[in-house]
Structures are given as structure tokens and as C-alpha cells.
Amino acid sequence: LDDAQKAERGIALASSVVAYKDLMMTYSCAAKIVRTKFEILDEEFRMRRLRNPIHSIDTRLKSTASIMDKLRAKGLEPTEENIIEHVRDVAGVRVVCSYVDDIYMLAEAVGRLSGIEVLETKDYISHPKPSGYRSLHLVLDVPVSFSDYEQKVKVEVQIRTIAMDFWASLEHQLQYKRGLADEDGLVAELARCASDIARTDESMMEIRRRIEAEADMDGLDVLAEHVR
Ligand code: 0O2
Numbered sequence: 001l002d003d004a005q006k007a008e009r010g011i012a013l014a015s016s017v018v019a020y021k022d023l024m025m026t027y028s029c030a031a032k033i034v035r036t037k038f039e040i041l042d043e044e045f046r047m048r049r050l051r052n053p054i055h056s057i058d059t060r061l062k063s064t065a066s067i068m069d070k071l072r073a074k075g076l077e078p079t080e081e082n083i084i085e086h087v088r089d090v091a092g093v094r095v096v097c098s099y100v101d102d103i104y105m106l107a108e109a110v111g112r113l114s115g116i117e118v119l120e121t122k123d124y125i126s127h128p129k130p131s132g133y134r135s136l137h138l139v140l141d142v143p144v145s146f147s148d149y150e151q152k153v154k155v156e157v158q159i160r161t162i163a164m165d166f167w168a169s170l171e172h173q174l175q176y177k178r179g180l181a182d183e184d185g186l187v188a189e190l191a192r193c194a195s196d197i198a199r200t201d202e203s204m205m206e207i208r209r210r211i212e213a214e215a216d217m218d219g220l221d222v223l224a225e226h227v228r
Pocket residue numbers: 088089122129131132133137167168169171172176
């Protein structure tokens with residue numbers, strides 16, 4: 001390469017680095033917006049029902065290596081267009097809830113918010129993965145406003161209970177990315193743990209509902225006393 005060609009390549013590389021950083025900044029802003037939307041829903045629910053449906057929220061940007069792996073697995077070139085079109089989880093928001101019914105309530109509520117469009121829903125709670133993985137995944141299209149333009153950005157939201165999150169975090173370290181052969185029955189054992197956890201989640205929700213129903217009855221008694 002002569003000097004002029006080297007300079008030309010250098011400029012092309014530098015401008016693609018700037019464009020990539022700009023794209024990641026956009027994803028980071030979109031994740032922040034989605035986080036805030038869920039925080040507001042949590043606040044509203046706490047006021048109206050005296051209970052927080054959300055235990056915690058985490059946001060993350062997919063690493064460059066992971067983005068490249070995903071594009072390679074799909075047989076796609078590492079271009080900005082392909083990232084935007086084919087990698088739907090560059091911006092990720094994980095919402096950890098107390099109870100299973102909170103998950104569906106929040107998914108419905110976020111889908112009703114103006115400006116937000118739900119592009120895709122994957123229900124791994126009613127249809128768990130063979131691994132035992134449970135979670136509700138949404139891909140949202142979110143408008144992000146900057147000083148001189150607005151852009152729609154995709155954000156993947158994973159909504160799960162504390163119990164589902166506990167299992168997924170440990171299974172992620174132990175097995176998910178390793179893809180162990182099930183020689184010792186460990187993969188089956190992990191799936192069994194996931195089923196146990198799902199049963200416990202159901203029981204906890206049922207207990208909460210019964211306590212709430214009793215509290216409602218007490219409230220009605222107090223009201224009836226007042227009216228008398
Ligand atoms: P990481 O390291 O968590 O980021 P698509 O995104 O539609 O092209 P994909 O990737 O199969 O296809 O999407 P899917 O099935 O909705 O799952 C994506 C994410 O769900 C994964 O992200 C994990 O975070 C989580 N997940 C899915 N299956 C399992 C599982 O069996 N165990 C655990 N622990 N997590 C799971 P990444 O990018 O694969 O990994």
C-alpha cells in the first residue's frame with residue numbers, strides 16, 4: 001500500500017469506529033428510556049396497589065465480540081445495517097419481578113405506552129426452553145430523541161421472577177454457553193431444578209393472592225362498619 005492508500009484506509013477505519021460508537025450510544029440511551037418506563041410503572045403500581053411489582057432492573061449493552069459472533073452465526077457481514085436489522089438484543093433490559101402475574105401485567109402495560117411498539121414477544125414461561133429456561137422476552141421499538149433528530153431503536157426486554165433469575169444466572173455460568181453433553185445427567189438435573197422453582201413461584205403467587213383476598217375482606221368489613 002502506498003501512503004495515500006494507507007491514509008484512505010485509516011480515515012475509513014476511523015469514521016467506521018466513530019459511527020459504531022455513535023450507534024452504541026444510541027442503544028445505551030434507548031435502554032435508559034426503557035428502564036425509566038419500567039421504573040414509572042413500578043412507582044404507579046406501588047401508589048395504587050401498595051406493592052412494588054419490580055424487584056430490580058438491569059441494563060446492558062451487548063459486547064462487540066458477542067455482536068460479531070451473532071452476525072457470524074447468521075452468516076452476515078459485520079455492517080452497521082446488519083447490526084440494526086438482525087441483532088435485536090444489542091440493548092438489553094432485564095426486569096426482575098416478585099411474582100409471575102407481575103410479569104404479564106408489566107408486559108401489557110409497557111405495550112400500551114404511547115410511542116412504544118412491541119415488535120416481538122417470546123413466552124418462555126408458558127413454553128420453557130428444553131434447558132428449563134423461563135422468562136418473557138419482548139423486543140420493543142423505542143423512539144430516542146436527540147438535539148437534531150429522532151431515531152427508533154430496538155431494545156430486548158427480559159422479564160422474569162426473582163426465582164427464574166436465580167436459576168438463569170447460575171445456569172448461565174454452569175452450562176448455557178458451554179453446551180455440556182448430558183453425560184452425567186447434569187443438564188437434566190438443572191432442568192428439574194427449573195421445574196421445582198416454577199412450582200415454588202406458583203405457590204408464592206397463590207399465597208400472596210390469598211393474603212390479598214383476606215385483606216380485601218377485612219377492608220370490606222371496615223367499610224360495612226362505617227356504613228352501619
Ligand atoms: P447472553 O450472554 O445472556 O447475552 P435472536 O436473539 O432472536 O436472534 P436468540 O438469541 O436465540 O435469538 O434469542 P432468545 O432465544 O430469545 O434468547 C436470547 C437470550 O435469552 C440469551 O442471550 C440469554 O440471555 C437468554 N437465554 C436463552 N436461553 C437460555 C438458557 O437456556 N439459559 C440461560 N441462562 N439463558 C438463556 P444470549 O445473547 O444468547 O446470551
